[in-house]
Amino acid sequence: MNSLILKLIALTTMIIDHYGAIFQPGNLTFRLIGRLAFPIYCFLLVEGFFHTKDVKKYSLRLFLFALISELPFDYAFFGGIYWGHQNIFFTLFIGLIAMILLEKSKDGSYITKLLVGLSAAFIATVLSTDYAYIGIIYILAFYYTHWIPSLKRLTIVAAIMFLTNMIGSSGLQQYSLLALIPLMMYNNKQGLKNKILQLSFYAAYPLHLLLFAILK
Template structure:
């Protein structure tokens, strides 16, 4: 089934944005866990997260039931946590870092607050609290990831402002990585340099035509924990 949401200039539907994000995420995760010497896989992987952030804003704008949308993200955040910890930390529970669904959920909650008809000071306090919560609980990409979702939403109708804001947020991520005192002694220095390649995600985002394309409502949600379990299985075999 193909459903049209809003026509824009571009050649990529939401379906293809999801495919690009899923494929590049898989390449990134395999590069991080199974093929760490294949540097190009981490470069390619930088494309995934910003696209997912952008898709969260599109989902928020067009969803008929934001409560169900939020609960779906929460459900799969909980489902994915053990597979995430196994794949990346070789532990059933690793409390210092949480999977990306938590980041996406907190970003969505920020958008809900922004849209609510409440006092500006309450909005600011709510959004800032959620951004700091992402950092405090160690969600993937932390507060900067939540902020990226916010700027995609605020500048959804202005490509120039969106691109400028993206560079600002990406710089925040770089600064955050650089603040680690043991940066030069670990692979975090590698993470620092590859983060620049996140700008490549702007190309498919700018080519988005506003059409939903083929529906894959549950496919990504299921793919995320399943591919992490498969990666963990591969790790056990090698």
């Protein structure tokens, strides 16, 4: 299973999740399916970080789409401009910046690395980004285990996710562990890749939220 297929799984399950949250909040089936999306996006973020040729462009692209997506996100979920919750691109952006700083302090002390992680989690929480500190923990779990063999890596990540979900979220979030099943099948290949396809996956986030906002 290549990264293109993983992106399609993440995108599809995310749209299903958002449909359920906006139009059928009482039906947990949609939300359960949607739990697969975010861990896959965290995994792909880390893979992208280690394989990108230009991390500055990567971070700028995430930040740009975070800004573009905020109004569709607000109107889809809250019916208007709302400062109390920010879209998932902000979480991914903060996680990416944390990884950049951690790489720069690779030879630094454990305290420095801990401060980077804690600062990222704090910023995500203060800004009320989607998943907040839980999202940062997911991202850093995949980051720190990147060079560990796949099965052992995902076992460690599963334990971290389980404990994080248990402490910081509802029982429904434990279904996010199911995302590790397709990740186990990842073959370290990208699949079909071009600029149009790449931007389409980014644009799908604000566009589907805009559509849901209009329908709502």
